[in-house]
Amino acid sequence: MKKFMNRSETLVAESLAGLVAAHERLVTFGADGKFVRRRSLRPGKVALISGGGAGHEPMHVGFVGRGMLDAACTGHVFTSPTPDQIIAAIRETDGGEGCLLIVKNYDGDVMNFEMAAELAATEHRIATVVVRDDVDPGGSTRSQDRRGVAGTIVVEKLLGAAAEAGWGLDALCTLADDLNGRIRTMGVSLRGVTVPDTERETFVLSENEMEVGVGIHGEPGRARVKFAAADEIVETMLESILSDLAPPRGEGLLLFINGFGGTPVSELYLAYHSARARLHSLGITVARSLVGTYVTSLDMAGLSITVARLEERELSLWDAPVDTAVLRWGG
Amino acid sequence: MKKFMNRSETLVAESLAGLVAAHERLVTFGADGKFVRRRSLRPGKVALISGGGAGHEPMHVGFVGRGMLDAACTGHVFTSPTPDQIIAAIRETDGGEGCLLIVKNYDGDVMNFEMAAELAATEHRIATVVVRDDVDPGGSTRSQDRRGVAGTIVVEKLLGAAAEAGWGLDALCTLADDLNGRIRTMGVSLRGVTVPDTERETFVLSENEMEVGVGIHGEPGRARVKFAAADEIVETMLESILSDLAPPRGEGLLLFINGFGGTPVSELYLAYHSARARLHSLGITVARSLVGTYVTSLDMAGLSITVARLEERELSLWDAPVDTAVLRWGG
Missing domain, CATH: 3.30.1180.20 (Dihydroxyacetone kinase; domain 2)
Structure with a gap:
């Protein structure tokens, strides 16, 4: 299978740069290019941050903007973003009302977002939502094993609208938990x-x-x-x-x-x-x-x-x- | 190559029905399901009608709505719509200011849109724009051989905005001719x-x-x-x-x-x-x-x-x- 790319090492960065340039009215790179964020951050609302490996585009970068995400952190293809990237996004987007991290249920993503949340916790109020929308393979109730897949953007849209409407961090978490079953x-x-x-x-x-x-x-x-x-x-x-x-x-x-x-x-x-x-x-x-x-x-x-x-x-x-x-x- | 379909005879109709249902706020089927049109037609503007074979989706049906097309006629895969479909679209969308037919430069499309325009000419003011945006294969000036490809939607967007702003049929044609070289x-x-x-x-x-x-x-x-x-x-x-x-x-x-x-x-x-x-x-x-x-x-x-x-x-x-x-x- 041929791919439209230069080198595999640079394809994520080049693609992200293209997206940011094509939508410069909406988004911009955050500090050191570690993440993509809304061009106009709005203080006084909970900041919504998501991310994950590349290879799922337009998720998550395509959903950064008013009424949805404040920032998205992208790793290499199918590889979690680093805690470093996530912390940078927290620092830049927290407008005083705290940050909600929206994480798809994969070990690497969960671990790195958790680590970032712990490290940033001294200076920021942070909550994490782990999305698990995949149908259970076994039909059992082992819901902690469900992966986060396409339903993630439904969660991001709903929480994004709620955050934009002024919901606080706790209310957003309650909604997110409730949505996970629905x-x-x-x-x-x-x-x-x-x-x-x-x-x-x-x-x-x-x-x-x-x-x-x-x-x-x-x-x-x-x-x-x-x-x-x-x-x-x-x-x-x-x-x-x-x-x-x-x-x-x-x-x-x-x-x-x-x-x-x-x-x-x-x-x-x-x-x-x-x-x-x-x-x-x-x-x-x-x-x-x-x-x-x-x-x-x-x-x-x-x-x-x-x-x-x-x-x-x-x-x-x-x-x-x-x-x-x-x-x-x-x- | 596997395709997500039921039968090849019905796939265009099923796909179109899906699009119309998913975007029912914006579009609806025209008479006898022969074409897709804006749900709310606006009298007093030139009607913009395009179409062509299926297989190019979301073009043209995805571009029907305020500020772009008033109707789109879809044929079978890679097959021109029939004059019958186009005439039905003309009848239903002409709000008194005439119709502009936007046609990609392929023999079948040009022929069928031309035939429809001739047959409807006794009751409607009709003009036709043939889009030829493909780079000339020979680098020569045989511009009548250029195909209409992706640039077609740029033409549709610009003419759609102009029609919405009240431009008349002649002014739209002049702009379209001018755009063909650019x-x-x-x-x-x-x-x-x-x-x-x-x-x-x-x-x-x-x-x-x-x-x-x-x-x-x-x-x-x-x-x-x-x-x-x-x-x-x-x-x-x-x-x-x-x-x-x-x-x-x-x-x-x-x-x-x-x-x-x-x-x-x-x-x-x-x-x-x-x-x-x-x-x-x-x-x-x-x-x-x-x-x-x-x-x-x-x-x-x-x-x-x-x-x-x-x-x-x-x-x-x-x-x-x-x-x-x-x-x-x-x-």
Whole structure:
């Protein structure tokens, strides 16, 4: 697999520099280029900081801006950012109301964000949210093992809107904890991931195979099964998702179809159509929708479905204005 | 190559239905589902109608909305919409000020839009703009052979803003003709296109090859060359583009990096970074930027660079509010 790059050592820095330059109205590099932050920080609100390995673009850098993240720290491809980067982001964005770190549930990320939080705790009020939206592979309750995948940006959008509206650190944490049980994602891959350093695919699928329950780091999923028609794939995915979600509480449902990087947008909309029809046949109405390539695994072909059960208050947070490189709506 | 679909006969309709449902605030199907149009049509402005074969999503349907297109007609994959579809769109969107048809320069599209315009001419004022932004393969002046590629959406954005601002049909045509000499695009492909009907690639590249000067229908480009580092590829592309552009007239430059469908966004931003640096080294400043997967060729890996020389007036049109599924900014 060919990649559009110069050298694997510099591709993250070059790509980030491109994003910052293309969206200079919204974002800028923080101290020493260690992170990307909102160009206009707003004192008096909780600062939201996220980050993780590169290779998931546009997450997280594409979601820095008004109504969402204040800063994003990017590591090398599939490698956690360092505590040093995270501390720099905390120092620069804390406007006096403390910082909320939004972390996807991977050992490296959790460890480095934790270390940064500990080291910065003497000077800053810090809380951490670990996102775990992946459908449980075992159907068991080992929820600490769930990975943070595409649902992460739903968490970032909702908390971002709440922080913008003046919510304090404790209230944001309570909402985040509550959301963790109400957002579920499942992914399928039609073609593996090519890692720039090796230029090799992490797993190879034949013409009639797909990988079910994949994450976003090229790791294999829970099963390799026969490739099928879109409706059939969607039905299987939704079944897993719905059976793993907390029971409804008079909510509005958000349906989010996410492309992994190598999937054409027309196929994402086809999947959305299929998923919406399937939910409808189950008597479930879609209240909000998102379709696009937002949380990727380099060039992997495939997609994930995220279902979020949102209450009235969270639907308002979803609808609240957002102004980032990728998500942009409202006044 | 696996595709996320049910049957090739229904994939366009299913995908379009998904897009319309996901963006129901903005768009709706026109009469008999023959086209997609703005949900709220605005009488008293020229109606802008575009269209073409499917397989280029999000173009054109993703650009229907306030400040851009009033309707988009979609054919089957890589197949022109029928005159019947186009006439239906004309009838439903003409608010009394006439219709401007924005057509990419391909025989089938030009023929069908022309036929529709002729048939509807007794009841509607109609003008046609044929977009020809592709870099001339021969470096000659046979400009009627240039294809309409990614630059088409720049034309649609500028004309859309002008129509929204009340420009008449003649003024829009004059601007469109003028723009045709000032927008140039060049594409490279790293991996060919898989057509759903056949599930086969239209051309196959080896691991160290790329195709230069490709269009968006899986046709081969002007040359097959050795794959190279991003900076080198970008330099070659910009050289062709700049040598083929009308001379500058105190303009602001728009740099647009477009992904063809199978290219990760991180690589697009890396290309943007490279192109911006290259232009800077030539003493050229980038005034406006666009980076994303907007004009695709199904799942083709690769990207195109579009450079548009815009004057003050056109920069304002670019900045004017737009509210579509894909492009969205301003108040």
